[in-house]
Amino acid sequence: MSPLVRMRKRIAFLFLCVSAFLVVLIVRLAFVQLGQGAELTKKADESHFRGVPVAPKRGNIEDCNGNILAMSVSSETVYAIPAEIRQSGRTAEIAQKLAQILNKPLADITRLITKRAALVYVQKRVDSQAAAAVRAANFPGVGVTEDSRRYYPNGSLAAHIIGFTGIDNQGLEGIELTRDKALKGTPGSVQVEFGANGVELPQADRLYFPPKQGDTVRLTIDKNIQAFADRELQKLMAGQGANMNGQAPKNASILVMDPNTGALLALAMTPTFDPNHYQDYDPSARRNIAVQNGYEPGSTFKIITLAAALQEKKITPEGHFFDPGYYSVLGKNVRCWKAGGHGDETWVQVAENSCNPGFVEMGQRLGINEFYKYLQAFGFGQKTGIEMSGEAPGILANKKKATALDLATMSIGQTNNVTAIQLLTAVSAVANGGLLLKPQLVKEIDSPSGQVLVPFQRQVVRRVISESTSKLEREILEAVVTNGTGRRAFLPGYRVAGKTGTAQKVVNGAYVQGEYVASFVGFAPADHPRLAVLAVVDGVPFFGGAVAAPVVQSVMLDSLKYLGIKPSPDAPMTPSKPMPGLEFPPVKKAASVPSVLGLSLAEAQKTLTQAGFQVDVKGQGPNVVDQIPHGDASVEAGSTVLIDLGQEAGVPSLGRWWADEDEDVAAIRSLGARVPLTAARVPGS
Structure with missing residues (x-):
């Protein structure tokens, strides 16, 4: 091979090597530039930005x-x-x-x-x-x-x-x-x-x-209905509630729900705190007692016992029961709140009278297995899933160890421990046609541009009773308010259903004499419920019918008027069996509240006074920045409108439409000793 040929081969080989190197370099540069460019640029920026x-x-x-x-x-x-x-x-x-x-x-x-x-x-x-x-x-x-x-x-x-x-x-x-x-x-x-x-x-x-x-998180809570509930709690804590006689409870809560959707319209409790300065309050004031605290519900729980007995056809409304004043179970007597008993009565009258022996009989007819089936179906002993941290599941007596006496006390709302949100959710199932719904606080979530990101959806947990059973029980519970122990929640012109409850407080495993958890749960209108309201008043020497029922009555009346729900022409104007001292004045007409936002104090007072409303002023400032109820809201004529002249929006102080009355249920004596009960009288209202 000539030297010229060898030289050309060497040059060609060198050219190929250089070309290969350049190709590798170009590929590497392309990889760095295209594949890693963004990441390396970010690292470079981070080093000097x-x-x-x-x-x-x-x-x-x-x-x-x-x-x-x-x-x-x-x-x-x-x-x-x-x-x-x-x-x-x-x-x-x-x-x-x-x-x-x-x-x-x-x-x-x-x-x-x-x-x-x-x-x-x-x-x-x-x-x-x-x-x-x-x-x-x-x-x-x-x-x-x-x-x-x-x-x-x-x-x-x-x-x-x-x-x-x-x-x-x-x-x-x-x-x-x-x-x-x-x-x-x-x-x-x-x-x-x-x-x-x-x-x-x-x-x-x-x-x-x-x-x-x-x-933006939009809640199901209605500011006005929440304010109605807060107003009643303030009265209670000031000892100004019906029959409180200046005595304040230890704590109290009021819950308002739309029973058809599970949406909470109000969830108010006291003691409370200002979140702008939450550090200034005792941590106990921040406790959500309606969700985190359990209590023995007393007679309000009889709604569940009645629902189970009706659904299983253990009783019929026209059937009869004889109440001798007590019910003997395993040698122990669970006494009626009425000395001597109610005698012969229909099952509707058993509910109207909150007759303990009658409800014990319902429980005995159901039996432990069937009774527990409905306890669990209505959601007791388990969390409701409401969007609040720290929810308590409540406490149910051990089914395997439960006796007939335990069944008797559970049937009238003793022994088991429930939360307020559990009870209201269960009662709403009775009111809405038999569907247990998940209680909800969030209506929707919107983007900053206003687009709905998460819409509200009703969440059905399960069916617990049939529509026919629901309709029948609604009628019976309406009779409780019209004819029975719930008459202090009666609203002229509205069909209200409900049940009172009184349970003696348990401290260190024993009942405390003379200190009760008074409650009332109701819904209206009874034929087509739009609102379900529960009031729980803890630590008072009074009964649910005397203390809690007027609270529910007041919140429900203002809420029905505010929502524009008109009285029913076929609803009674007075209870069929008036209580001594319980008189009802003529029903006032509904009136529309004029808007006074932006007006001066003098102009606002003149506008509201001319419209027939009373005026309550809070805060300082030249103009009205908020009012409760809001403009165009429909409320009782002559009610009080709160106008706010400052940054803090207050709690309204709408007028009551009749005077507070004396206590009823005079025959109720005391709750008795710790279970097992011996000759104990358990309050029926």
Whole structure:
């Protein structure tokens, strides 16, 4: 082979090697540029761009009509970049001046701005004067960024439902916690270019990534109905409730539900707190007693016993039962609240009279297995799934160990432990045609643009009784209010169904004499229920018919009027068996409340007075910023309208439409000893 040929082969081989190298290099460059370009660019930016977070505003929490219950208002936060402060050589000077401006200890400021961290928050939620002073000082490595804080314009209204947030705007309790992901939004940032020495570059690029506001959570709660309930609780705690005679309970709760959907319209309880200043209250005031506390329901539970007996055809309305004043079970007597008993009565009259022996007989006819089947079907002994943290499941007596005597006491609402939300949910199943529904607090979730992201959906758990049984029991419970122990919840012109309840309190495994949990649960209109209301008053020496029934009556009346539910022409105007001292004045007509928002105090008072309303004023300021009931609401003529002149929206003080009466159920004596009961008289109302 000639030297020329060998040289050409070598040149060709070298060319191929160089070409292969170039191909590999081009492929590698393409991979780096196209495949890893974005990631490497991000890493490069991170090495010389530093971001100052911009907090998003949490979404609003609103009631079912769009009234704001929780909102975010702008505030400012002072931050520091320790590396830049160290580079400036002015650490001591900056710490000294920041401590003066922010009114914080020098040691705390020094510790923060010398941390080994990319960025630290020196102080959140500073006032405008302090923020302006920090900006004017123009310290290297120190700046002010936009922030927000939570504000609850209605103070304590629905506080246990809404909850509150922490210093970093994180949800801590209530809806603020359970819907924190939807409410909190997405943070933004301001990116500033720095050199390798940690100092901001002259004329450096600044990139702004705006935060995304959180979604709006619209609740099923109605602000006005919630205010009606809060008003009655305030009366109770002031000892001004019906027959309270100045004595205040230890705690109380009022729940209002739409029995057809499971939507909670009000969930009020006392003691309560203001979420704007939740740190100032005892932690016990923040406890959601309607969801987290259990109690023995007493006679309100007879609704469940009656439903099971009717469904299983163990009784018929026209059937008879003879009450001698007691019922003997395993050698023990469970006595009726009426001395000597009620004698011969129909099963409807057993319900009207809240006759303990009659309900014990229902339980005995059902038997332990069947009775427990309905306990579980109605949701007792298990959580309802309501969107509140810490829900209690209640406590049921051990079925395997239950005796006929346990069955007797359970049939009249003793022994077992339930929560208020469990009982109202179960009674709503009786009212709505027999469907147990999941109680709900969230109506929908909307995006900042108004798009519905999560719509409301009724959630049926199971059918517990038939529609025919539901209809029959509604009629019987209506007779309880018209003819029986629930007459203090009677509303002229409205068909109301309900049941009283009184249970002696249990402390350390034994009943406490003279201290009761008084309750009443009712729904209206009885033929087509729109509202179910439960009031539980804990720690009073009174019975449910005397204390809790008037509370339900007042909340239900104002709520029915507010919702525009008109009286029924075929509904009675007085109970068929009036109680001594229980008199009903003529029914007032409904009247529409004029809107006075934006008016001066004098103009608002004149407008409302001319319309026939009384006026209650709260707050300070030149104009009316809120009113309860709202404009165009339909309420009793002559009622009181609360107008708010300040930032805090108050609780209304609508007038009662008849005077408080003396106690009824005079024959009730006492509850007796701990189970097993021996010659014990258990309150029937």
